Amino acid sequence: MSETPADKNQPTNESTNIVWHDGEVTRGDRASVLGHQGCTLWLTGLSGSGKSTVGVALEQVLNARGVLSYRLDGDNVRHGLNANLGFGADDRKENIRRIGEVAKLFADAGVVTISSFISPYQADRDQVRKIHEDAGLKFLEVFINTPIEICEQRDPKGLYKKARAGEIKGFTGIDDPYELPTNPEIEVKTGELSIEQCANQLVDALLKHGILKAL
Amino acid sequence: MSETPADKNQPTNESTNIVWHDGEVTRGDRASVLGHQGCTLWLTGLSGSGKSTVGVALEQVLNARGVLSYRLDGDNVRHGLNANLGFGADDRKENIRRIGEVAKLFADAGVVTISSFISPYQADRDQVRKIHEDAGLKFLEVFINTPIEICEQRDPKGLYKKARAGEIKGFTGIDDPYELPTNPEIEVKTGELSIEQCANQLVDALLKHGILKAL
Numbered sequence: 001m002s003e004t005p006a007d008k009n010q011p012t013n014e015s016t017n018i019v020w021h022d023g024e025v026t027r028g029d030r031a032s033v034l035g036h037q038g039c040t041l042w043l044t045g046l047s048g049s050g051k052s053t054v055g056v057a058l059e060q061v062l063n064a065r066g067v068l069s070y071r072l073d074g075d076n077v078r079h080g081l082n083a084n085l086g087f088g089a090d091d092r093k094e095n096i097r098r099i100g101e102v103a104k105l106f107a108d109a110g111v112v113t114i115s116s117f118i119s120p121y122q123a124d125r126d127q128v129r130k131i132h133e134d135a136g137l138k139f140l141e142v143f144i145n146t147p148i149e150i151c152e153q154r155d156p157k158g159l160y161k162k163a164r165a166g167e168i169k170g171f172t173g174i175d176d177p178y179e180l181p182t183n184p185e186i187e188v189k190t191g192e193l194s195i196e197q198c199a200n201q202l203v204d205a206l207l208k209h210g211i212l213k214a215l
Numbered sequence: 216m217s218e219t220p221a222d223k224n225q226p227t228n229e230s231t232n233i234v235w236h237d238g239e240v241t242r243g244d245r246a247s248v249l250g251h252q253g254c255t256l257w258l259t260g261l262s263g264s265g266k267s268t269v270g271v272a273l274e275q276v277l278n279a280r281g282v283l284s285y286r287l288d289g290d291n292v293r294h295g296l297n298a299n300l301g302f303g304a305d306d307r308k309e310n311i312r313r314i315g316e317v318a319k320l321f322a323d324a325g326v327v328t329i330s331s332f333i334s335p336y337q338a339d340r341d342q343v344r345k346i347h348e349d350a351g352l353k354f355l356e357v358f359i360n361t362p363i364e365i366c367e368q369r370d371p372k373g374l375y376k377k378a379r380a381g382e383i384k385g386f387t388g389i390d391d392p393y394e395l396p397t398n399p400e401i402e403v404k405t406g407e408l409s410i411e412q413c414a415n416q417l418v419d420a421l422l423k424h425g426i427l428k429a430l
Contacts, residue, residue, distance in 0.1 A: 023271065025274040056240075068283070081320070084309075104295065110283065
């Protein structure tokens with residue numbers, strides 16, 4: 001790549017002298033454009049606990065504040081990036097690993113990333129936390145703490161019914177474990193609070209952790 | 216999730232009546248926050264052709280214009296999302312497939328996504344184009360068209376030297392094919408233009424394709 005070739009028809013030896021990869025745009029540069037930091041909010045909880053509902057409400061509040069957020073969920077990940085994964089133990093682990101890596105890239109890009117997956121195992125969640133923290137990125141584990149009785153009563157996709165009937169095997173909370181978050185940054189009780197209250201609880205956390213600035 | 220439970224200690228039947236997933240923030244909402252559309256600029260070309268250099272220059276120009284861009288390259292993908300892939304034919308294909316899916320998510324989020332990989336096969340590039348276009352997202356294939364003689368002369372990582380010495384097998388352009396883009400939206404000749412000219416060529420394309428608005 002010639003900066004100022006003396007002869008346009010012989011545009012080179014100089015090219016090898018160029019400093020490659022100099023002056024990359026930094027995370028701070030992107031934050032200046034956006035007016036906020038990036039981070040990952042990792043929503044974990046049982047099926048029907050309200051992860052997606054809280055995530056959607058949160059992105060509405062954030063959008064209204066001029067904050068760029070993006071939700072990673074089964075709809076946009078399982079049919080695309082992770083379409084070649086099944087539901088066996090290894091593939092479930094790889095599913096969460098890939099989502100964690102993508103969330104990290106989004107957080108690095110400056111986006112308030114809202115991940116919405118059951119992610120039942122603490123070791124998997126801890127690994128996602130680690131790759132964020134190793135990169136100097138904020139990772140907030142959000143336990144959507146809704147009693148299974150309420151989740152099963154809601155049963156928005158009819159999955160508990162199928163699991164109880166034995167039509168689905170290995171269903172989290174029924175015949176597969178959900179490991180309670182040992183030290184989540186945020187605990188949201190959707191059975192006790194309104195959606196708006198839940199979303200605002202997360203906005204408060206983003207303010208407290210310095211991701212957003214007060215209006 | 217109870218909106219207005221009559222009795223806080225029995226907060227539910229109503230929860231099943233809530234409309235789940237209603238009112239998600241749209242791509243247009245995010246574009247309003249950002250002031251521009253998202254898209255993927257897919258830089259393809261030989262090792263040493265200048266993909267990363269052009270990508271870095273472009274992100275500098277975009278950042279200065281207040282545009283949120285993000286680069287996907289070997290540094291942030293091979294050590295993370297694709298750390299479990301090798302360099303055999305299947306893994307190289309899966310490498311590009313995953314990067315394409317991630318680029319699509321970033322474009323959907325509203326980011327001007329700059330992907331920087333050799334990606335030597337037209338079929339792989341076409342597949343990435345397809346998933347973008349199927350989702351209504353702009354995909355701009357950018358052929359970084361630098362003669363192999365110049366790439367080899369630059370040889371910023373010493374890879375051509377190793378390939379010529381037989382220390383690296385299956386090196387694109389030496390003993391593995393690079394399939395020329397059949398119909399790229401943009402062709403950038405880094406051997407003939409300055410870095411700034413190359414970056415501005417891409418900004419012009421973003422304007423022409425309606426991703427950015429004129430200043």
